[in-house]
Amino acid sequence: MTGSTVPHAAEPEPAAGWAPTRALGRAVLLAGLLLVAGVLLGRVDLIVLAAPFALGTAYALRRRPTALPQVWINPGDDGPLVEGGDVSAAVSVGNPDTVDYDLVVVRSRVSQWLRIDRAGFAGSVDDAPAAGATAAAGGAGRSAADRPFVTSVPTGAAVDLELAGRALRWGRHPVGPAGARVATAGGLLVSRAVITEPVGVRVYPRTEPFEAVEAMPRAAGLVGAxxxxxxxxxxxxxxxxxxxxxxxxxxxxxxxxxxxxxxxxxxxxxxxDAEVVVLLDVLAEAGRSGGVGGAASVLDTTVRATAAIAEHYLHRGDRVSLLEYGPGARRLRPAAGRRQYLTVLEWLLDVRADSSPHEPYDQVFGPQLLSSDALVVVLTPLLDERSAQMLARLARAGRFVVAVDTLPTDLTPPKDRGWAEVAYRLWRLDRETMIGQLREHGVPVVRWAGAGSLDQVLRDVARLATAPRVGGR
Incomplete structure (x- = not known):
């Protein structure tokens, strides 16, 4: 059984889940052979030699365990965890039995994006191996938690396997599953493996610096700045x-x-105040994530930029809503204030790239979903032709649209021989043509570069807002 406390064992029950070890088999076999040989051969010395084995085995088994160990995972309670922050957790093993656990072997899995540098039982935390437990370029490397840990647990007590390290990437990352096996009765009995379910650790995206000093194209409410x-x-x-x-x-x-x-x-x-709609294009993913401080994939740039834009406009008193351009069509209703910012961070943890053969435009943009005065900031890698068509349709409908290019700048062409490099160049040219056509439709396309990324395009959009608007809605 599992739980957060270690209850006292009640009435003895059959020792279900416990099995004899090879040591018990050897002791019984040796004592039996010596006794049989002594009786058959009339050798008293063989009987005397078998006595310690028989008495020692009987003494060790005088108190047999009746309850399996308890295993649970305690995530750290140090407040909201952000990329690059320190993460701590503990795998606890409790002994609810009346028999001491002579040997406990504990092992736990940890997400590759939680780099565990120090692991060990309380008072004896071990440092990470000298080889380095790095997770750069996809979380490669050996974690300090990726090995078994051994201890003993007295009756009615619990021990904690403490895990400490650093969070490398946003998302919901599991600590666990964790398991433990116990040996008792002098190593003559061993329990089956007790496995506990993993516990998720929420890591919020790190907010990149962002400022937009230009005026909004058109504001609607009466309480903003x-x-x-x-x-x-x-x-x-x-x-x-x-x-x-x-x-x-x-x-x-x-x-x-x-x-x-x-x-x-x-x-x-x-x-x-103004309404800002941040639209996340999740139809495609590109690049390889290296975690905080490393290379950024399309989703990394999209999520971190969304958090920065939402924080900026919510701090100014504006209303912010989120939409996913993909088959899931997830959305977050517009609202203002700090509570909305925390909701935005929680919402971003579930962003995933999800391709679809169908056009999601009508599913994402339902009737009267977008306010006519809202500023629509679209974060897109422009890897799918449907994304460009969506931007053009929004512009023709008279929306104030700004496209932010999230494709990694360090995206390298394929190294295979043949036509791969030529095809990559042709794709690049085709993409540049697509961006040029979007600009002709009145959709400014700017690459995300942190602070000041949108100042120039917001200035242009604000000027366009004073001109007569053409197109139906």
Whole structure:
């Protein structure tokens, strides 16, 4: 049985799950042979020689175990874990029996993206092997937890196999399954393997620096920090005009009023919030993830950029929603505030690349799903022609669209001989042509580069918002 506490054993039960070891078989065989030989040959010395083996075996088996060991996994409770942060967990083995466990062998699996550098029982933590437990370029390397650990557990107690290391990549990473086998009665009895289910550790993406100082194309709400083009209550001065019924007295500009001999008020522009829709293209994956500090795949760039964009706009009081362009069509409703940011991070942990032979446009963009004033930031590697078609359709519908290229810059051509390199160059040319056609449709395409990545394109989109909009919705 499993649990977080070690209960005392009640009434003795049949020793299910326990088996004799080879040592018990050898002791019984040797004692039996010596006794039989002594009786048949009339040799008292052989009987005397067999006595220690028989008495020792009987003494060791005088108290037989009745309960299997308990195994459970305790994930670290140090708060939210971010890429590059320290991770800690423990595999606990408890002894609910009235017999001491002479030998306990514990082993646990750990995700390749949780690099365990130190592992061992409390008070005797071992360092990682000198070979280095790195997980660069896909998590290769030997982890310090990838070996069996041996200890003993007295009755009614528990021991913890402590695991400490570093989280290398965002996602839900398992610690476990973990298992333990126990030897008792002087090594004469061994238990079957007790396996516990893995426990997931949530690792949030590291937020890359991002700032966008340009105004939003069009804001809608009345509680944000963006200056609207519409007059209203706000902090941005729009001019001075003659007092009209309904104007507040605190808005009266007394200098102008005394000079003009007529009441004038200071007109302001309303402060409005905007809705930002971050669309994640998950139709294809490219590149190889090297974890934090290493190479970034398409999904790595997509998830980290999404977290940075959401953090920036939510901090400014805007509403942010997320959409997946793929067969799953997952979506996160628009909202603002810190709670929405934590929900965004949790939502991003389940992002997976999922190809589909069908066009997911109608499934993703349902009726009235996108606000006409929303800024749509599309994170896409542009590896699928359907992604370019989706961007063009959004632009023709009059949406404010910005495409962020997430294809890794260090993507290398195939090294095979033959036409592979030529085909790679042709694909590159075709992709550049596709990007040029998108720009002709009014879709700016910019490569993600952290802070300031979207400033220029947001400036252009904001200018386009002042022009007459063409196209149906």
């Amino acid at each position: 963006h200056h609207s083009r519409r007059p209203g209550e706000g902090g941005e001065l729009a001019g001075v005009r003659i007092f009209a019924p309904g104007d507040r007295l605190r808005r009266i500009d007394w200098r102008v009023s005394l000079r003009a001999r007529q009441l004038h008020v200071a007109a302001t522009l309303s402060d409005r």
